[in-house]
Amino acid sequence: MRSGRTLTAMSTGDTSDTAGPDTAGFEARARALADLGVVGVTIGWPDNNGVLRSRTVPVEALPDAATRGIGVTTLFAVFDTRDGIVFGPPGLETPAGDVRLVPAAGPEGVVPLAGRPGLAWSPGRVVTADGGPWPYDQRGVLERQVAAAGEAGLSVLAGYEIEFALYRDDDHEPPVPAVTGPAYGPDVLIGLDGFVTRLLADLRDNGVPVGQLHAEYGPAQLELSIAAADPLTAADRQLLARQTIHAAALAHGYRASFAPLPSTGSAGNGWHLHTSVARDGVNLLSGGDGPAGSTADGAAWLAGLLRDIDAVAAVTAPGVPSVLRRRPGHFAAAYGFWGIENREAALRMVPATGLLGAGHANVELKASDAAANPYLALAVVIGAGLAGIADRPELPDPIQEDPGTWTAEQRAARGVTALPTTPAAQAEALRANPRISAVLGEHVGAAFRAVRASDAAFADGRSVEDVLAAFRYRY
Template sequence: MEQIPERVTAGQTLNAHARARLGARAAETARRLTGQGIVAVALTWVDISGITRTKTVPVERLEHAAAWGVGMSPVFDVFLLDDSIVSGRHIGGPVGDLRLHPDLDRLVPMAALPGWAHAPAHRYAQDGTVHPLDTRAVLRRETDRLAGHGWSVKAAFEIEWAVSNKNGSNKNEANKNGSEGEGDGFFPACRGPAYGMTRVTELAGYLRDVLTALRETGVTVVQLHPEYAAGQYEVSVAAEDPIGAADTAVVVRETIRAVSMEHGLAASFSPKVEADSVGNGAHVHLSLWRANADGPSNAMAGGDGPCGMTAAGEAFTAGILHRLPALLAVGAPTVASYLRLIPSHWAGAFACWGLENREAALRFVTGADGERATAANVEVKCVDAAANPYLLLAALLAAGRDGLDADRGLPEPVGVDPAGFAADERAARGIDPLPSSLAESVAAFEADTVLRDALGEAVTDTVSAVRRGEIDLLDGATPQRVAAVTRWRH
């Protein structure tokens, strides 16, 4: 009998044997879930606007869903953040259907949603072929391409969010915060000093429940701390393979959202919660690894290159740096993203890199002496949580892979805030500002043949259509209006 892999990967087709294997595994999984009190499974995907969408099935239908999928319209990929719909050359309109198949390897009971489990979905056409807009499949394709050259990547997202009381004290305060109605504004649930222990004390029970729910869902939390803006926190998780990292990012956000609601609070992951405050980032940490006879080695450490990088680590990082303007159409994908991406706000508004420089778009992190061989990584700071995490990681890996192929080198590191240089000095040093608008980044993306080839024509065309749709949607809007429209969507 034909050997069917436990996981159907990008480029493979679901055939009768694969469907039978998936159904049998799902039946066993369903029995286990029923014993744990699970009654339903949410099959999720992240659309091009960065919003997690779902179809759900009762646990007793998991076997059928795994083998034959759950129907959905392809049109969701051209939804804008307000749920209006645009059309691209490949996707749009009411006609057509896809099938969602749960990834049984990544199915987890959600501690914050008793009775529910979560499974990221593979998306297939009716004939069993992988759909070209399945961004998990696009990311798997990029990891496979790197693996074909002997490389793997570890990745992790830092998740920043802002916590609001659900209703403000009065309507005037709501209007001041850019609200469109009572309760739509942002009202910080804690007001202690930035990074202060006071903020932990103010919401100690809430933060305890966030950490408990994440641990019980299987997420390894590295740290949690108060952030700069009022009501803002950040959680960091352990590095994983890229697909696992993106899956975890979705689970973390939905866990935080659920715990917040249970506490009578609301969580915003928007890149700009309030127009006059700092925004939420979703920084990506990446390290490049090579399998050796003595075990895997981190190309970000132990070399003779800048800050101890190997030649491969430098080339991979340089590839990302070189494509940052185009990458922003994927990683900073909303109009609100460019309210966050401003100089001297630790958002990385200039295309440069530096050792532990939080104003550089790429911050190189060595880790403490004694753990650099495992800890060294590059942090991409100019991206935010409005991004589809699968698509963002796929684009970053493609850029890094191109850097490896081209043997790119890094310019001199920047050790200060680039905004402190005069414009002519920045130009002399080759430090360019990143795009200041979504329109600029989309133009760079559309001109980038490396990303177009890596992501595929259907993805790149749909990204452009959705981004231009949002530009039109918010054309002429004030920063306050942009923040209000975006605040509760991601």
């Protein structure tokens, strides 16, 4: 029985970090899940490297987990990508300390996994032992930015395009693509028919609305788009989509890699983040006389993102493989500029059209990948956009060419600079930006910087091939 067809997730988008759990609702959900054959509920959360961590409880223990939480170490805040522990940030100097993991999206956010019979999934949040907000909880960082937007009379929608590659499940180095075929061609999907049909069915049954799925540019590389939603729901769905893809791949003898650059010969995987901002339900990126039809506030949102793009990218594409992916001519945001439907741009403006309507207008952030915690990624994007609306930085003219083909003098004349291409440069971009640092806050910022430094130290002195192999299946 494909349990997800009768009980699917309905994320609430709840931004409260103080409301108590819906005990009766979780009890009813646990009974309904048990009736569908679910025996365990996995509660997962992403760390500061985009790596998912989790706990699984028996289904009958779900109400207790929602009420009292599940004990986890405070040190998950300072796990690096390869599971090393970095002691040092405030309160994380020693192995002592415990916090509680609780379901984050309410009873309806607990969804039976169509691809993993007997198990259900819920996004989680980490709270203190007393049930209060934990300063290292990344979900809370996004909740604060969503609240700040609301206080300004604004709402944000976000959607992800997830790129990933499928490899044969063996130890060959470099990895062997699961299938070959022309880029963007149906022959690639024919070779993956069983996987594709299962994945689409599982995503549907798991409550993840899909816009499209297609073969991408690289060998056995696919892209999946998830429908736009409020930021918390978008991040929650991204986590669930990732688990669904992994399960479908393994069921067909493949391994899915979301790594920003799985190998030196691969195209690289972005998790392109699309956002729009609205006031009273009206999209500010359309309906005006500004660039690409944006309103003055919409242009200011875009200008804020552009002003802070180096620091934003240090959070939205923060890994060692992220900077290695950042190559001109690869649609990977090598330079910090914006353009209208320009796929080389770090910020690609997607304007409204007569066919799609005014509500479709959005900004695509290309410098975004699986090494990012989705809650932090969305938080810094919203923070940069809100700061732009608040203080109106100048928005330069769009660039419709590839600055990678220009001379250094031409780029300098247009004020186009390369995004950071080393971990050290990323760290400096974040350190030097007070707005993005303030979005992260003291505690999350300290932990984030610590794990970034640990990853950089691991990569230092190793060959690119060895580094990419070490990170290939971590996400």
